[in-house]
Amino acid sequence: MSHHYIQFSNVCYAYPNGVEALHDVSFRISHGEKVALLGPNGAGKSTLILHTNGLLLPTSGEVNVGDIPVEKKTLPLIRQSVGLVFQNSDDQLFMPTVEEDVAFGPLNMKLPEREVEHRIDMALKAVGCQDLRKRAPSQLSGGQRRRVSIATVLSMEPSVLVLDEPSSNLDWKSREDLIRIISSFTHTCLIASHDVDLVKRVCQRSIVLKDGRIIADRPTDEIFTDQDLMRELGLIS
Numbered sequence: 001m002s003h004h005y006i007q008f009s010n011v012c013y014a015y016p017n018g019v020e021a022l023h024d025v026s027f028r029i030s031h032g033e034k035v036a037l038l039g040p041n042g043a044g045k046s047t048l049i050l051h052t053n054g055l056l057l058p059t060s061g062e063v064n065v066g067d068i069p070v071e072k073k074t075l076p077l078i079r080q081s082v083g084l085v086f087q088n089s090d091d092q093l094f095m096p097t098v099e100e101d102v103a104f105g106p107l108n109m110k111l112p113e114r115e116v117e118h119r120i121d122m123a124l125k126a127v128g129c130q131d132l133r134k135r136a137p138s139q140l141s142g143g144q145r146r147r148v149s150i151a152t153v154l155s156m157e158p159s160v161l162v163l164d165e166p167s168s169n170l171d172w173k174s175r176e177d178l179i180r181i182i183s184s185f186t187h188t189c190l191i192a193s194h195d196v197d198l199v200k201r202v203c204q205r206s207i208v209l210k211d212g213r214i215i216a217d218r219p220t221d222e223i224f225t226d227q228d229l230m231r232e233l234g235l236i237s
């Protein structure tokens with residue numbers, strides 16, 4: 001059984017207010033691939049990302065993580081496999097201290113205390129935040145909160161890492177650290193981003209969304225040399 005790939009098959013999604021955010025979205029990301037999700041504001045990137053671990057379920061179509069279909073009864077299993085870092089870190093951090101936030105996933109998985117301790121150390125070290133361990137997440141800077149958010153997901157040792165706009169509001173050093181963290185993650189990775197440099201450095205493949213539809217799915221270097229596509233995405237005039 002492999003949890004390491006993601007497959008969307010003809011996924012459509014309409015929000016309860018009737019906004020149709022995804023139309024017939026199909027793609028497969030294989031184990032170990034790092035894939036960018038590109039597209040203008042409102043294209044449907046965050047909506048798609050929320051489908052990868054069942055925070056949203058398709059109106060029609062299917063999402064599979066490995067051979068497990070994403071549906072209500074598989075959610076506990078899916079959420080151990082797919083680590084999702086939200087666009088807004090405030091949605092991710094809710095415990096009184098950083099260490100409790102990072103321990104939350106492993107404790108939920110009922111891991112032994114010693115293993116939880118090891119996971120906290122490992123995850124905080126990976127994001128360079130060991131010194132923030134006893135701090136209150138609400139009293140951290142935006143960049144620090146982003147790093148801690150990533151640690152809360154790494155502590156679960158996910159086999160798929162999904163990040164929504166991970167580099168927004170990060171300074172140069174934090175952004176370089178983020179690129180290093182993502183690059184050293186050896187499993188499957190899906191990243192929604194407007195950060196062209198990050199995408200070019202980290203993702204070999206890019207999927208482009210516009211108005212909820214996939215308009216391109218190609219090697220990243222081909223995407224960024226396609227002048228018509230760049231114009232359509234508003235990246236050049």
Ligand SMILES: Nc1ncnc2c1ncn2[C@@H]1O[C@H](COP(=O)(O)OP(=O)(O)OP(=O)(O)O)[C@@H](O)[C@H]1O
Pocket residue numbers: 015016017019020021039040041042043044045046047048087
């Ligand atoms: N909770 C919601 N209820 C209703 N409509 C929503 C909701 N969230 C998003 N939408 C709509 O769904 C569409 C896709 O939004 P989404 O947030 O997925 O875009 P995005 O590509 O992530 O944009 P951005 O680059 O700004 O983050 C937009 O038309 C948006 O207005």
Ligand SMILES: [Mg+2]
Pocket residue numbers: 045046047087164
């Ligand atoms: Mg978004």
